[in-house]
Amino acid sequence: MPHRLLKFAFSKEYPEPRMFNTPETLKPEYDVVIIGGGGHGLAAAYYLAKEHGITNVAVLEQGYIGGGGTGRNTSIIRSNYLTPEGARFYQTSVDLFQDLSRDLNLNLFYSERGHFTLAHSPASLRTQRWRAEVNQHLGISSRLVGPEFIKEQIPEIDLSCGGHQPPIHGALYHPPGAIARHDAVAWGYARGASQRGVEIHQKTAVTDIEIRDGAIAGVHTDKGFIKTKKVLSAVAGWTTHITRMVGLRTPLVIHPLQALVTEPVKPWLNAIVVSASLHVYVSQSSRGELVAGASLDPYELISMRSTLDFAEGLGGHMLELFPCLGEAKVLRQWAGLCDMTPDFSPIMGTTPIKGFYIDSGWGTWGFKATPVSGMTMASTLARDEDHELIRAFNLSRFEQFDLVGEKGAASVGH
Incomplete structure (x- = not known):
């Protein structure tokens, strides 16, 4: 750290205020x-x-x-929901997020990336078409796109999934999909x-x-x-x-949900990619890390312990989508609690x-x-x-x- 910057940091002339109060006692x-x-x-x-x-x-x-x-x-923000109640609710949240850095006077690293929900079969493609039509009816920006558009936007993706999984037939594309620093x-x-x-x-x-x-x-x-x-x-x-x-x-009911992050790499994934068939969702942070998660752990448990089984399974599916990640190292993994409703x-x-x-x-x-x-x-x-x-x-x-x-x-x- 430069000496001049260090002097500034310790100077009583320019005290940095605390982010929030820390009262010692309760009223x-x-x-x-x-x-x-x-x-x-x-x-x-x-x-x-x-x-x-x-x-x-x-x-x-x-x-x-x-x-x-x-x-x-995994800090993903979107509003492409299916019910009128859900769509209105989450679209209002997206609208608030878009101006939130200014409102809070703090850089939240809000970044619109576009959200791809991949379809690996004709049946899944029909479902994504249905979602797109419902979204458009409710005023949500979503549309069905084919493999060519996906490959154009995400050149590194393997549309064939390495031959180990059904190939990608298309996707529901939601342009306002974004990420932010949680x-x-x-x-x-x-x-x-x-x-x-x-x-x-x-x-x-x-x-x-x-x-x-x-x-x-x-x-x-x-x-x-x-x-x-x-x-x-x-x-x-x-x-x-x-x-x-x-x-x-x-x-x-409470289920654990796990996620992981890789070491930072040069930015290349300027989209949010989701595959319900492979139970994978991944985006790249502003620091270059790949942030990824999978489906809920199948058991009901109030626990935030991560497992090797999750990392192995998710890593395998990520390689099916992005073979270029073969040398990427996992930096850390974690688990959170999901309070699920019927x-x-x-x-x-x-x-x-x-x-x-x-x-x-x-x-x-x-x-x-x-x-x-x-x-x-x-x-x-x-x-x-x-x-x-x-x-x-x-x-x-x-x-x-x-x-x-x-x-x-x-x-x-x-």
Whole structure:
């Protein structure tokens, strides 16, 4: 490091402010307590303060901010969903993402790449055509493309998959598909919320939630009791722990999902490539790393341990698509928790417990929903009424058998 830069870094004349406040103690009472310091919880805090003027808010995180699902995903952003409810919701999120760096005054490395969902059979191609037509009807930019277009956009791809898998017949192409830095999104929302008076408490675990006469009365933590009348649970894969505290039943099941990243290489993949048949999705980061993932681990388990079986399987399928990666070295791998719903749509909004709100059921598609989830949950908390974009996602739909079947666009589609 140059000596002049080092002198600048240690100079008291130019102190660098902290990204967000770190209060030593909890206040005895808050208007809103948000459990979970990931992207969704921090975004909800930010929009509560910015859009609704509610600043007496505590965000409680048992670990460090962005250390859960927000920091354990592949950062893909898209809106090519199948249901009208899903398409409107995720398109709003894409619209927010496109201006989010300016809004948060922080470079999120948002980069539109184009999203290819590959079809390896005539039947799969018909499905992608159906998705394209539904997307276009709903105002989403998607279209069916053939092998020639895929090869033109991604010269390194092997359309024959090395002869080991069915060849590529075409793809659903979604031009707005993008990636962003997930840690920057979390830190940007944390800073924005903190600047507006929200308190962020890391290393603060919730141990119980107190209910009196069917309404929220407060939150017990390992640092003391907090009075509050409103609690938002935004803890993704740990949701069942929180709902158990309030006696709320949900149809959530938790599965691990693994991903890996290679060493940085010269940029060559300027697209997001997804193959549901091979259970592969891959993109290249701004630093040159290839970020890739596969399908959910088949067992229900609250665990973030990675496995050799995943790395071997994913590595083999990546080589079938991109033989040029034969010498690429895996830098690291990790696992996250996916809180899955039966209809592959989230559970959001009000609950039968007055003052208890839920933001969960994110499965493998939570990061791309960060801005819209924060915006809609903030509105729901402020008005005690589900925002119009999330009414279809209320927990009550399972009791009423009014599901939002999104499996065709959400499963491994990232």
